[in-house]
Structures are given as C-alpha cells and as structure tokens.
Amino acid sequence: xxxxxxxxxxxxxxxxxxxxxxxxxxxxxxxxxxxxxxxxxxxxxxxxxxxxxxxxxxxxxxxxxxxxxxxxxxxxxxxxxxxxxxxxxxxxxxxxxxxxxxxxxxxxxxxxxxxxxxxxxxxxxxxxxxxxxxxxxxxxxxxxxxxxxxx
Amino acid sequence: xxxxxxxxxxxxxxxxxxxxxxxxxxxxxxxxxxxxxxxxxxxxxxxxxxxxxxxxxxxxxxxxxxxxxxxxxxxxxxxxxxxxxxxxxxxxxxxxxxxxxxxxxxxxxxxxxxxxxxxxxxxxxxxxxxxxxxxxxxxxxx
Numbered sequence: 001x002x003x004x005x006x007x008x009x010x011x012x013x014x015x016x017x018x019x020x021x022x023x024x025x026x027x028x029x030x031x032x033x034x035x036x037x038x039x040x041x042x043x044x045x046x047x048x049x050x051x052x053x054x055x056x057x058x059x060x061x062x063x064x065x066x067x068x069x070x071x072x073x074x075x076x077x078x079x080x081x082x083x084x085x086x087x088x089x090x091x092x093x094x095x096x097x098x099x100x101x102x103x104x105x106x107x108x109x110x111x112x113x114x115x116x117x118x119x120x121x122x123x124x125x126x127x128x129x130x131x132x133x134x135x136x137x138x139x140x141x142x143x144x145x146x147x148x149x150x151x
Numbered sequence: 152x153x154x155x156x157x158x159x160x161x162x163x164x165x166x167x168x169x170x171x172x173x174x175x176x177x178x179x180x181x182x183x184x185x186x187x188x189x190x191x192x193x194x195x196x197x198x199x200x201x202x203x204x205x206x207x208x209x210x211x212x213x214x215x216x217x218x219x220x221x222x223x224x225x226x227x228x229x230x231x232x233x234x235x236x237x238x239x240x241x242x243x244x245x246x247x248x249x250x251x252x253x254x255x256x257x258x259x260x261x262x263x264x265x266x267x268x269x270x271x272x273x274x275x276x277x278x279x280x281x282x283x284x285x286x287x288x289x290x291x292x293x
Contacts, residue, residue, distance in 0.1 A: 041292060109260070112260075112266070113256070113259070113260035113262055113264070114262075115260050115262070117260065117281065119259075119283070119284065120283045120284075128292075139267060141267045141269075142266070142267070142274075142284075142287050143269075143287070143289060143291075143292060144287055144288055144289065144292040145284050145285070145286050145287040145288075146286055146287075146288065147285070147286070150191055150285075150286050
C-alpha cells in the first residue's frame, strides 16, 4: 500500500482552543500547492483521513475529495493509533493521513527505522511511504519527502 | 552540513560493472533530477561522483563532477561520509546501492540497515547526525 503522511500547513497561533486554530493565508497556499502535487501523483481512488483539528481538516480539504475525520488522529496521536487508522500495512491502494507533529514524525521513525525517534516534518510537508516484500522480507520504502519550500 | 545522496539512474547490463552506461530512460531520469536539483540548490555546492560510468553520466547531467574513487560500488558508510566531509556547504554524492541506503540509515537513524534508494533518486539530508531528512525525490515522483 501507499501511505501518505501529511502534516497540516501553517496555522494561526494564540487561539484559546488548539483544535480550532485555522490556517493562515500562507498555510492555505501551502495546502493548495501540496494538494496539487499529490493529485498529480495519487491513483484516482484514495482514502483521505484527517485529524479533527480545524488546521488539519482545512489542509485535507485542499484535495477536494471526501474526508473521513478520525478522532484518534487528534494532536498527541500515538504511532499505533496512526498506523491503525491507516490500515497499514494491509490496506489496498493509497491512504492519505493528515495530522500533527511530533505524532507523524514518531510514526515515520517507527515505520522506516523501527526507532523511537521524533523525526522532523515541516508544516505542510508530505512523507510518502510504501511497503513491499523483497527476498521474503517486508520492506518500507520512502518514495518521497517534500515540504512546501521544495515544491 | 547538507548531504545529498544521489543514486545513479537506470543503466544497461554489462560484464564490466564499472563501464555500464545509462539507458535512454536513465539519461532522461538524470536530466529530470538535475533540473529539479538546479531549481532547489543554492548557487554553491560540491558534486562528487563514483568513478563508475553510470554514476559519472548521472552527475554530468548537473555539472562536471569531482571523481572520488572511494565512492565506487561497495563504498562503506565511512568512505561516503569522509568524502563529503572534505568539503564545506552542500555536498552531492553520486553513488550506488546498497551503499547510499546504508549511509542514510547511519546518518539519520544511527542504524546499520539497508534503506531502499530508488534508481535516479535523491535523498537530501541536513544537519549533523542524527541528520534530518529534508527531501526524498525519485524520477517517478517528479
């Protein structure tokens, strides 16, 4: 399967309610650029699953396809919760997860390096992983890592 | 430091491994990746390449490389890091698998592991170990 982990784009600060923070105008542009990049590369059918936080949902909306909101992807999500929400590694096709740091960075550290690190993922950046079996071993392949400044 | 690991593009089969040339597809992959790099690199960088023809051809799509014999197929992680550390700023290393994937695993995760690096792909690492993965791009993703 293809697992695309997408961190929400730049959001306003200083909101009383973290879950209601909205994207800034720069963040909306970042989300739009990343969405265009994704739409050119994703298969025609894919699942889109977002954290319930407004900044994640707004980021996901840039793709223009139906969004499944998953409460377990809210800020503070464990790698286990993210991996379960994505159905990794057995889902068919592609799954796009929109979430938060350090949650997504911990998930990629676990999937790619079997480690407990907190890998850096910039706002609006995308990590695209896929799995395959080679010589009888299950492998995780990092197919792409892109951030808004490199799109 | 920023280290860009660039695996040679698609190459022909051949008895003499060092003399294998890029296929037409590989030449196109190298050109496309060079164009992406040009769009995102600052003005100054150092381009190092394995002496293998397929690595030389890949690097040459970007600029004339400095040939480093220690980057030939089978290069150790230490050889790759040492070659890069002789230079300042952004260093691009054009080399081979599994060598580049081992270097990425060591620098990013401090692990002895064989990470997959696709033909013609670029892994852009930033900072001292543990390095941050700034970008990963393969020709199929351009």
